[in-house]
Amino acid sequence: MSGANHLKKSIKDVARLAGVSSATVSRVLANKPHVREEVKKRVLEAVKTLEYKPSRIAQRLRTQRSQIIGLIVSDVQNSFFTSIARAVEDVAYQHGYAVFLCNSDEDSEKEQLYVDLLLAEEVAGIVISPTREQGSASAIIEAGVPLVTLDRYVKDVDTDRVLSDNIESSKALVQELIQQGHRRIAAVLSDLSITTGRERYEGYTSALAEAGLTVDKKLVFTGKPIEEVGYELAKNLLKTSPMPTAIFSGTRYMSLGVIRAIYEAGLRIPQNVSLASFDKLDWSPGMPEMLYAEQPTYMIGQSAARLLLERIKTPDRPVQHLTLRSKLNFQRKQLT
Amino acid sequence: MSGANHLKKSIKDVARLAGVSSATVSRVLANKPHVREEVKKRVLEAVKTLEYKPSRIAQRLRTQRSQIIGLIVSDVQNSFFTSIARAVEDVAYQHGYAVFLCNSDEDSEKEQLYVDLLLAEEVAGIVISPTREQGSASAIIEAGVPLVTLDRYVKDVDTDRVLSDNIESSKALVQELIQQGHRRIAAVLSDLSITTGRERYEGYTSALAEAGLTVDKKLVFTGKPIEEVGYELAKNLLKTSPMPTAIFSGTRYMSLGVIRAIYEAGLRIPQNVSLASFDKLDWSPGMPEMLYAEQPTYMIGQSAARLLLERIKTPDRPVQHLTLRSKLNFQRKQLT
DNA sequence: GTGAAAGCGCTAACAA
DNA sequence: TTGTTAGCGCTTTCAC
Secondary structure, three states: OOOOOOOOOOHHHHHHHHOOOHHHHHHHHOOOOOOOHHHHHHHHHHHHHHOOOOOHHHHHHHHOOOOEEEEEEOOOOOHHHHHHHHHHHHHHHHOOOEEEEEEOOOOHHHHHHHHHHHHHOOOOEEEEOOOOOOOOHHHHHHOOOOEEEEOOOOOOOOOEEEEEOHHHHHHHHHHHHHHOOOOOEEEEEEOOOOHHHHHHHHHHHHHHHHOOOOOOHHHEEEEOOOHHHHHHHHHHHHHOOOOOOEEEEOOHHHHHHHHHHHHHOOOOOOOOOEEEEEOOOOOOOOOOOOEEEEOOHHHHHHHHHHHHHHHHHOOOOOOOEEEEOOEEEOOOOOOO | OOOOOOOOOOHHHHHHHHOOOHHHHHHHHOOOOOOOHHHHHHHHHHHHHHOOOOOHHHHHHHHOOOOEEEEEEOOOOOHHHHHHHHHHHHHHHHOOOEEEEEEOOOOHHHHHHHHHHHHHOOOOEEEEOOOOOOOOHHHHHHOOOOEEEEOOOOOOOOOEEEEEOHHHHHHHHHHHHHHOOOOOEEEEEEOOOOHHHHHHHHHHHHHHHHOOOOOOHHHEEEEOOOHHHHHHHHHHHHHOOOOOOEEEEOOHHHHHHHHHHHHHOOOOOOOOOEEEEEOOOOOOOOOOOOEEEEOOHHHHHHHHHHHHHHHHHOOOOOOOEEEEOOEEEOOOOOOO
């Protein structure tokens, strides 16, 4: 309750009160050596009574280093990215960093604007899930700002990145369906222009191929990875004849839509049609028995943030590519 | 690919190339009047060829104004706050602001650290969902930084705030249960030391009181507003005898836990026990028929951000309290 | 209409 | 061990 002292204090005020120069105050606060204990104490006292907090702005301008990392995802409301955001923020916090949150909405123009903003803010580094292959990643690289890509990657630039094992897990899911006797397996996937979509498609086709099954293009449905689209695609899918006996769904929200379409058609999972989902769905009553691959979302964000901090510390270290395994769940009943 | 020019340009470089002073460049970029068209053109050209981006850091230090707002929530992974974060970010983006995302984890110490950080960053304003009544809000006020509280509020400080109509909606839900003939209605609520918990409890008791029913303290269960706790509390709840015929659940995640406990006990909703939930659950297959109040989460965040921007623009405007209505849903079947 | 100069709050050489 | 000084990149008087 020290009260009405609204004017923010500068390092000079502290210096004056402690009877030293501002350089000394700076030294004390930075824990630099060569300061007499007695002086140190006086400074610290002055800091306390004035409730002095150094301006990170001035520090940043002076040192050209910031303690901020930018995070660009397509949408925090997507639970995949919610976990990522949380993880990145946690790691940042542990290291005294703050994080700028940016939603690109899969819009490369918005993404570019945010990249410009983050660069203008002189962030220490950027974690991004790039919208398109030819993203604004190169702008970041050119600016010499550390960068880690997440979930997807950029073709022509070799950056630190952390990915899911999209191909392997997708393949494993489809293989399990085949193992269970399915031969006519449809796929509901996100746009194949996005790396995740393409890789999951690749897993799907290669599982079929290895089992000697041909890929029927008419059974591959693609669209925006949202519930609504999953629902619409699945409605069409269920009309093909003969109807597929199993569906591989490539994204969490699409899976929800697929389930809704199946239920609405009066069909049951897995009695009438089996479902394998890339990404686990949150527990809910009446969740059908299905196969799924669960991405370690939090760990993906965590790894990305750590990679970024390491690169900030050591700009010249070799580029790292991390691929994190998803947890496969082939039990009939989905657990909590 | 203008390429290898990694060194970032300063306003001086632009000035030199355009053959003017840096003051003029500044004027042009700020769209100030009194600059000859011809000069303006030359400056803009120089800006373009050098790919010059003004340093927001330097601007901030000079003007003592930032285009940044801080957002402190307990956890972005809580879908209530996910919406909030998204909304705040949207509004910020539309006005050229960036947002710092901070998770306090209901930990007032962490909250305080973040407040300090945000103040040191000299943010233009802060949107916060304060952890405890005696929060760090006063520190923000004292620093003279605009502040909007969200979802909860701080007792002793009168700030702009936006809230849900916790009391009214809770009361309406319980009234509807009573209307349907229930007399023995249990409540599962978050800690009553949090304003939302207390207000929802108030709605619950006042509905009972007005119907001439007495509040049975043994039917009121409180704890941390997470799925697990909702589950545990509901397990105990179902053991009371005679068993309540209806449950009022005060938070989204608790509702999930309550449902799980009920299903695990082999009971059905609403055949064996009715459920009214504060906050809507996401659609999922097998969602039970239940009453719920749906908070306009996105709009809450949006309003908060707008209030904040207005206060930043007009620091002396009168304090505003917004209370947003929840959407009540009394249909038996929850819709998508 | 434009430029020179001061200074926002801090750190880091360099001197003492 | 400590102080003096310069300067990070920008905006904003104040001259002209």
